[in-house]
Amino acid sequence: MEKQGSFKSLIPLMVFIFSFLGIGILLDDFYALPAPIAVILGIMVAFALFGDSLEEKTKQLVDGCGDSKVMTMGIIYLLAGAFATVSKQMGAVDSVVNFGLDFISVQYLPVGVFLIASFLSIATGTSVGSIVALGPIVVGLADRSGTSLALMSATLLGGAMFGDNLSIISDTTIAATQSLGVKMKDKFRANVYIALPAAIVTVVLLLVFGFTKDLTGIEALAETGEYELVKIIPYLLVIVLAVMGVPVFHVLIIGIIVSGLMGISFDNFTMMGFAKTTYKGFEGMTEVFLLAIFSGGLATLTAHDGGINYTLRKVKEWVKGKKSAQFGLGALIGITNLAIANNTVTLLITGDISREISESYGVDKRKAAALIDTFSCIVQGLLPYGAQVLILLKFTDGRLNFFDLAGNVWYLYLLLVFAVLAILIKPWDRKISAMAE
Secondary structure (H helix, E strand, C coil): CCCCCCHHHHHHHHHHHHHHHHHHHHHCCCCCCCHHHHHHHHHHHHHHHCCCCHHHHHHHHHHHHCCHHHHHHHHHHHHHHHHHHHHHHHCHHHHHHHHHHHHCCHHHHHHHHHHHHHHHHHHHCCHHHHHHHHHHHHHHHHHHHCCCHHHHHHHHHHHHHHHHHHCCCCHHHHHHHHHHCCCHHHHHHHHHHHHHHHHHHHHHHHHHHCCCCCHHHHHHHHHCCCCCHHHHHHHHHHHHHHHCCCCHHHHHHHHHHHHHHHHHHCCCCCHHHHHHHHHHHHHHCHHHHHHHHHHHHHHHHHHHCCHHHHHHHHHHHHCCCHHHHHHHHHHHHHHHHHHHCCHHHHHHHCHHHHHHHHHHCCCCHHHHHHHHHHHHHHHHHCCCCCHHHHHHHHHCCCCCCHHHHHCCCHHHHHHHHHHHHHHHCHHHHHHHHHHHC
């Protein structure tokens, strides 16, 4: 019989979250305590508090760490790091940066980054993949142009989450539509009524406030700018394959191989150098990889003790009507996502209760699917221990902290505003439902 759980079941997750965030705030450095260590602290508390036998808890931990979805994500993170490192060593990043600066006026770089990231993530259905493909390029553009690294990085993050939220091939879209039993096209039509206004306002703000008036950066660009178009091929190949629907796992492997062979042919490194550079890329993603594995184990321990059921039950008790049901869905997704640090898994875990809430309180399931996907993307994009943030900050080599990044992700805050407005304003609610038909 499945455990109903109690507040005690959530304590290990709270230990993980508050130890990571608390020490980060105390020391003014979110990464003073490595996220995987914070998760291990939570796991230790779970072993001490939960009533199952030591053997059962060990099995639950191992099952959670070795879950196929968790391992797939972990391997993708490693391959993403390898591709970014090998392509950078081969000279692809410098070539893309210099090529881009020949065609994009430096004053409008933030807008260009947002639009490109949005297109790529919609086409590929993955925010992580978009950040991996564009991250090194965006950092290079910011350095060369004199544009704010925080603004450029945050704009990339916002664009990546925009596409992840809307794409019909995104894992979150698939999870949301399957959970609520709606068609992808209907969820997209409802979702676009929330996400598109936020994106439009973001573009306007970037045009106004992201405009670079400092001409020193422009003058610096005139001094250099050489590039080899052939070295852009790995990035173009990754984008084309992703748009064609090739799984990101295979896309990254192909990208690594092509970048490596080109690097060898251009004498950027030897065959042994290619191997070492690939491994260096793996090392750069060790923290994210371990976080994915250990958080999967902690989530499984919590679920077995009834922690997820307890959370779902409390959220349902709070819901009283249609509007509160929609806010309840947002709270449910937010709390679960905070604990799991993976928006796709969050939607899968909370799917049944989300559907039950929408049916019980008359929330259009197409709108409900759009809302839970939207709230999951908002929380995921602002998690200091989320994969998107961790990977993006890795590309900046410690020059950018979480607070600077979070303070410039205008799109995610606007997305939250428009999601709330879509719940509160009745005519908007009716238009969303009508648009989905």
